[in-house]
Amino acid sequence: MADIFAITTRGLEQVSAQEIAAIPGTIIKTVAYRRVEAACKDINALANLRTVDDVFLKLQTWLSVGHQRSELARFTTLSTELGLDSLFSLIKRLRPLTRTPRFSVTANFVGKRNYSAPEIKASVADGILSRYDEWRYSEDDEESEINLRVFIDHDTAVVGMRLFKHPLHRRDYKIDHLPGSLKPPIAAALAQLATVQADTTILDPFCGGGTILVEAALMGAKVIGGDVSLDAVIKAQENALSASVKAAVHQWDAAHLPLATGLVDGVLSNLPWGRQVAVDENLKLLYQAALAEMRRVVKPGGQILLLTTHPELLDVKPAEEIEISLYGQTPKIIRLINRE
Numbered sequence: 001m002a003d004i005f006a007i008t009t010r011g012l013e014q015v016s017a018q019e020i021a022a023i024p025g026t027i028i029k030t031v032a033y034r035r036v037e038a039a040c041k042d043i044n045a046l047a048n049l050r051t052v053d054d055v056f057l058k059l060q061t062w063l064s065v066g067h068q069r070s071e072l073a074r075f076t077t078l079s080t081e082l083g084l085d086s087l088f089s090l091i092k093r094l095r096p097l098t099r100t101p102r103f104s105v106t107a108n109f110v111g112k113r114n115y116s117a118p119e120i121k122a123s124v125a126d127g128i129l130s131r132y133d134e135w136r137y138s139e140d141d142e143e144s145e146i147n148l149r150v151f152i153d154h155d156t157a158v159v160g161m162r163l164f165k166h167p168l169h170r171r172d173y174k175i176d177h178l179p180g181s182l183k184p185p186i187a188a189a190l191a192q193l194a195t196v197q198a199d200t201t202i203l204d205p206f207c208g209g210g211t212i213l214v215e216a217a218l219m220g221a222k223v224i225g226g227d228v229s230l231d232a233v234i235k236a237q238e239n240a241l242s243a244s245v246k247a248a249v250h251q252w253d254a255a256h257l258p259l260a261t262g263l264v265d266g267v268l269s270n271l272p273w274g275r276q277v278a279v280d281e282n283l284k285l286l287y288q289a290a291l292a293e294m295r296r297v298v299k300p301g302g303q304i305l306l307l308t309t310h311p312e313l314l315d316v317k318p319a320e321e322i323e324i325s326l327y328g329q330t331p332k333i334i335r336l337i338n339r340e
């Protein structure tokens with residue numbers, strides 16, 4: 001069994017824990033702020049996780065991490081004590097690594113400190129280089145074969161080695177980017193929350209670059225989407241093609257969907273945000289007209305999951321609300337059950 005930890009979006013920890021727990025031979029140990037720790041038999045299977053940002057083999061936990069600059073010297077000392085060889089060998093079974101790898105360090109923290117993330121990285125890199133003097137440090141993660149992660153939550157730091165070459169939140173299918181495009185793990189979490197299954201028909205009436213459509217299709221759903229912008233429609237089609245999934249994507253106004261009543265099993269959508277995406281109409285009118293259309297085209301009892309920074313504009317009482325953190329904002333996932 002290998003000890004691992006995954007980093008996820010704040011608010012989606014339980015969703016990610018559920019996804020990790022579904023991997024046979026995995027035991028969840030801790031679910032904390034943006035982090036799920038587990039013991040895992042089949043680390044290869046972790047490559048298929050879709051709701052997490054990234055996954056690491058756990059090296060150590062550092063306790064009593066303070067806020068003062070003197071901690072930087074302590075990070076260096078603690079890093080000289082990190083025995084990287086066994087994890088290095090484990091990862092080498094998954095992917096090719098050179099004998100003297102180029103490594104990067106990523107650091108982040110919660111709470112105020114008198115030191116910065118770049119200073120933590122430099123201190124940790126110094127410690128590692130003093131023990132592994134043939135290894136080469138790169139500030140650029142793209143250039144490195146190994147990434148060490150220091151995740152500090154108040155006075156506890158969890159330190160790990162990234163399992164895969166690239167972070168899991170990166171999707172190769174995203175060849176076309178749009179402003180306001182959703183982080184793929186959040187799109188996957190929406191699909192997971194809706195318990196999308198093979199042959200479920202899912203609609204995203206505000207599909208943008210198609211992230212939700214692709215993530216739901218990769219979980220086996222039949223997907224239909226659209227956007228008022230032709231550019232978005234083309235990008236969504238290209239991204240679906242690049243992900244090798246089928247998606248019916250149309251140019252439309254979500255307030256007037258050219259779809260039959262009761263056509264789809266559910267809706268997953270990331271509503272236009274006043275700040276992020278320019279919307280010409282009055283946002284409240286658009287939300288309410290679009291919601292009426294969603295209710296019409298979703299089968300009775302079907303689910304409507306909406307990610308929005310303005311849930312109040314929908315004027316509804318949701319069955320569930322989950323607040324997440326995203327790009328400095330705190331949007332909510334609203335779950336509505338369509339009237340029977």
Ligand SMILES: C[S@@+](CC[C@H](N)C(=O)[O-])C[C@H]1O[C@@H](n2cnc3c(N)ncnc32)[C@H](O)[C@@H]1O
Nearest residue numbers: 181182206207208209211227228253254270272
């Ligand atoms: C937050 S973005 C969706 C991002 C998408 N989930 C992605 O990952 O790329 C909202 C989208 O709503 C579209 N939109 C705004 N008003 C619309 C309307 N009346 N009908 C359909 N789409 C609209 C915008 O063009 C934008 O692409």
